[in-house]
Every structure is written in C-alpha cells, then in structure tokens.
Amino acid sequence: MKLKIGVLGIQGDFAMHQKSLRKLGVNAPNIRYNEELALCDGLVIPGGESTTFVKLLKKTGMFDALIEFNENKPIMGTCAGLIALSTSLINHNMETLGLIDISVERNGYGRQVDSFIDDVRVDGIETLVEGFFIRAPRIRSLGEGTKAIGFHNDEVVMAGNERILAMTFHPELTNDTTVHRFFIDKYVRK
Numbered sequence: 001m002k003l004k005i006g007v008l009g010i011q012g013d014f015a016m017h018q019k020s021l022r023k024l025g026v027n028a029p030n031i032r033y034n035e036e037l038a039l040c041d042g043l044v045i046p047g048g049e050s051t052t053f054v055k056l057l058k059k060t061g062m063f064d065a066l067i068e069f070n071e072n073k074p075i076m077g078t079c080a081g082l083i084a085l086s087t088s089l090i091n092h093n094m095e096t097l098g099l100i101d102i103s104v105e106r107n108g109y110g111r112q113v114d115s116f117i118d119d120v121r122v123d124g125i126e127t128l129v130e131g132f133f134i135r136a137p138r139i140r141s142l143g144e145g146t147k148a149i150g151f152h153n154d155e156v157v158m159a160g161n162e163r164i165l166a167m168t169f170h171p172e173l174t175n176d177t178t179v180h181r182f183f184i185d186k187y188v189r190k
C-alpha cells in the first residue's frame, strides 16, 4: 500500500511539502483534525508562524494528539515546525510540544531581510542540500539523545532523535526532494 505522510495544514506553507512528497510517490493529505492524523504513517509540520501553530493546535486539541502520534510515528518539522517540536525556546515564552530535546532561538539570524539561501551538509546525504533560511530559528543547544544531522558551515541546522527530524530551513522550496526522501527512508520506512 502507498505510504501516507500527512502535512499539517492549519497554517503555513504546507502545499509545497505536499508537492515534494507527492513527487516521491507517497500520499500526502492535508491534516487538520485528529481523526485524519491517526491514519498517517508520518507527519510533516511545515514552516509558518510558530506562535499561531501552537495556539491553533491547542484550540483544536491536536497538541496532545501530536504528542501521542509521536509515540510510534515519525514527525518532520521545518522552521516554525522545528520551533513547535522543540523542548525550549530561549527568547520566547511559549508552550511547545517538547518532542525533541533542543533549545531554540526564534528569528535567530535577525529579521526578514536577513533571510538567505545556502548549502547545507547532511550526514547520510551525499550531495549538498539547498537550504532556504527564512526568518529562521537557530538551534542553540542539543540535549542528550539528540543527534546533530545537518550543518550550515559548522552550525547545526538539522537535528533528530528516534522519531523526530527537525530542521531550521525549508527543504520544500527547491525541486530537490532529497530531504523528504531522507525522512521517508530513515524515519518512516526504516
């Protein structure tokens, strides 16, 4: 049967993630409700505005459903998605899902004008990946059990644990589907 990897569709740039996943031949439904989540083999939390994400997740009851889902299913988070998944924010007071032990600085590179595109090196991917950093957060520290997986220069920009893959950049904004394939191979199908 075809894999089903949902993309959280309550806010942010979910459509581009769906496009990347569909290119890889998987079902990529838009997920807005708990019942839809339960049918997925994995989930992507896209970029957007993390404060809005958390607010909406709380309101719809999906906040707790995501934590439960992650007990046996993998989640990939990009940019605001990484913020929502993290255990702590160093410059913002907001509840987060706490599913990956990292501490994060929101808008760590500055404002919108400080957004940039640059190469990212990922352990386990042979080619360099084009990273779009858009008002991106910065990972300031990794807890025990969290692995550094991707690097921009020498800075960690992608981290993971058993069932979470989180990155500060947007991999869905290029035609290259390598990062989505990496998530499918290493986390969903493994």
Ligand code: GLN
Pocket (backbone or CB within 6 Å): 046, 047, 048, 049, 050, 051, 078, 079, 080, 081, 083, 106, 107, 134, 135, 136, 137
């Ligand atoms: N700056 C946003 C936040 O802090 C994240 C931006 C993004 O997802 N591209 O939530």
